[in-house]
Amino acid sequence: MDGFFVPLDPPDDDPSAADGTRILNFSGDSSELRIFPIYTFPDNEKYLEPKYPQIHTLTMSVPDTDVGVVDFRELLLEWLPSGFVTDYKFGLGLVKDCNRLVRLIEKHTECDEIYFMGGTNVAVAGKQLLLGLERFEAILSEIRRINSRGYDGAARVKDAFVHNALASTLSLEPAVYSLGRHPVSQVLTKAADGVKELTEQEQDALIDTFASESAALARTRPETFLKLHRDIELVNLDRLIQSYEDALARGKKEGFWQNFFDNNAFALQQVFGTPMVSFQSSASVGGVGFAGSGGKVADYLLKNPLTNNVALVEIKKPSTSLLNTKEYRGGVFGPSKDLGGAVTQVMDQAYQLMTSFAGLKLASRADLEAYAVSCFVVIGRTPSSDDEQKSFEMYRANSRNVKIVTYDEILEQLKLLRKFLLPEDSER
Template sequence: MEHVEPNSEAIHRETDKKTEWQYFDENSNPVHLSKVVHKDKPLIYIYPFGYSRERGVTKKKVHTVELRGWEKIKNIPTSLRSGSTVKLTVGKLKLLMNFIYQSFPEVEKVIVDKNGSSRFSAKTITFNFQDLERVLKAISKETRTYETRKKTAIANELAKVTQKVSPRTTKLSKGALSHHLSFYSDDVSLSEADVDAVLSLISLTPSLNVSVTENFIQTKDKINVAYLDDVIKKFKELMRVKNDNEKNWQSFFESHGWILANIFPFQVVLKGREAYVGGKTIENKEGRVVDFLYQNGFKDNYALLEIKTHNKTLIRKKPYRAPDTFSAHEDLSGAISQCLDQKSTFLTDMGQKYKALDPKVILVVGQKSNLDENQASCFELLRSNQKNVDIVTFDELLEKIKGLKDVLQT
């Protein structure tokens, strides 16, 4: 046998049926059978290993790679080899094998079959080559996407601390969004910011590129339904609170202003939260503040909206006259008086400065579902005879939101 370069791979034995390759150590001694190429059939065996002078030969976890359908090393696709070497520990193949090691801890052999089927067992993994190529291409795509996002994130964070680095943006190519969402389960919880981002993305798309089909409209409806689910969930959580949580309700309605806006039979624009409506004394005290102040779409009138809590009592439990006549509870009568005072003060102090003919006043308070049949009847009579204050209960608002969701779902 001719002299072999130390620490190299070379042909050790050749017959009519196969060629065997060995790895030669620093003394040019053969120490490991590294691969076998058959001549009588398209079959190649690779035997992965490691070698160092101190430890000698170390076998890899997968000690056999069988390549079916290729006659020569040079014919093996470059996705599986580098030059004349087949390695499972480089690039995307390494990422794949790391996953396989975790999922199949007993694996010892990997087969790549040019024409056969993919099969997975505890100790042997068989890939159809086309299946393997698809997996490797997917890994490459995700790796490129990750690298782009990583560089963009680094640049954007650095741009916040120095003007010498410019922020970057990444182009969202066709199919990228659906591909990204395919990684997530159907159990999705969307925040209002998530919904705004998706709708903003749709609005940025040129109209020529969007087919306004039934499917597109249904997609927008699904987004809105997911958002409404989140709103309903938060609404119910606030309804379960036992203490006085008026400030929490005000914050909730400020975040979801459309809920209150839908109470009005006409278009309104929010002019202010906790708005001053007049009434201060000469000592600059006792000013009236309404929770929400709205202006109508024609800007020739205003509307005052006062928020109490769902825990406020609407009707007294004890009948005013037995058995079925009930009077308003002081929670309700006091709130009505407050609303009337705010309206009167607003007209007196602000009516000349701002166009305000006869401001509409709405009071959100209590829960009608807490009333029995006779109490509910008395409440409806009282409410319908209140010409200056419209009374809406919290559970009625919740039903309005649920009704909107039902419309979108159908």
């Protein structure tokens, strides 16, 4: 059984078009519905021609149909899945957003038919592309979600633009639109604001250009060079702060943080009040007994690049308790066992280093001095209550030989540095 589209205004150069153009076929024997999408608007230069250059047939099985009383309009409305055009006046076929799917198939296969079947499989069989309806519906659903994110992103950009256009008149603070949380939403929102994302090749070319022209730019346009350099530093700092915050939120263990500070020495440098450079992580500082056991290993051995004086840093995890959970007296909390142990541990490492320093220096042939070994402990999170903060501050203020720093304080140092680097008129 065939269905035809009969034009009300057939083209003058094709008299046979008045008889109609086949757009449907239903086979009762196989219960298969075939669709032949065409253009149905007279002002289209391809009027009554196939919608797609290569894919001319869309086929699917229609179960439980009474062949004797088939009504094509009912068949289209009841059995065509989402994503199909159900009004013959529009030439049938797939909805506009699915045209990209057809173009992809036509570009990379010789298929002239898409056969929709159950399941999620996709395969090429001769000139047929076999496409599972579940896979097709999943693709269409994601396309629609992308559309929705694009609409939402564009709306945020438009709202911010209108707000800022009248902000001075209405005495309002400038608005900054949100990029959204989903990566696709972020890209679409930037695109709505005219921000073009660079490809990897474009990024590489930009980096190469900057590297080769940086000296000339610093000489001829120093202010522009300084601004560009500051912007790059801000991007790096933003990345570091984000990585640091994410690791804190996920409760990473001690080993992770030692690797993190190995790869991001700048973050660890926020602990010191003087310039320090890493000499070695997991450094042996002596303490080996006559039987070869008992060696002490510091998480970090650093030195002052001007005086060569050494410092030791011991790393504990952010979840380490700083204070006892039970009050010693009203409003007073004693240091936790872990905090006290970490302080004693780094002091013992300093003692072992001083004792063995001459031999270690000779063996390493390094420019190191141990005039006065500075000791640092990075541990825990800053207490939240006033009483706990008071107890912690009093304890570490009287820990004269060991400086105790929390993970929150390192993060705050990074954020303060970022704020310092921002230009005064920036809203970032």
